[in-house]
Amino acid sequence: MALTADSPLTDLLQEKPEAAQILMRFGMGCVGCALASGETIRQAAEGHGIPLAELLDALGIEQ
Structure with missing residues (x-):
């Protein structure tokens, strides 16, 4: 499953613990x-x- 800005934080942390x-x-x-x-x-x-684009970039998530 691809992570997006609208993914829950729990999904983010499960897929990318870092x-x-x-x-x-x-x-x-x-x-x-x-x-x-x-x-x-x-x-x-x-x-x-937090600027969303900046956060997504740091997380390695496409906008």
Whole structure:
């Protein structure tokens, strides 16, 4: 399954465990919080004020 900006964070972390370090580098320390289970990558970026394109690039995900 290809990851996109609309993939849940849980899918991202299952497919790319190393993504946790990238998310934390962007100030998203709540990788394991309850909200992360239902939040998409896009929603997390918006909620943390992170430019989506920059985050996707760091994660190696196509826009």
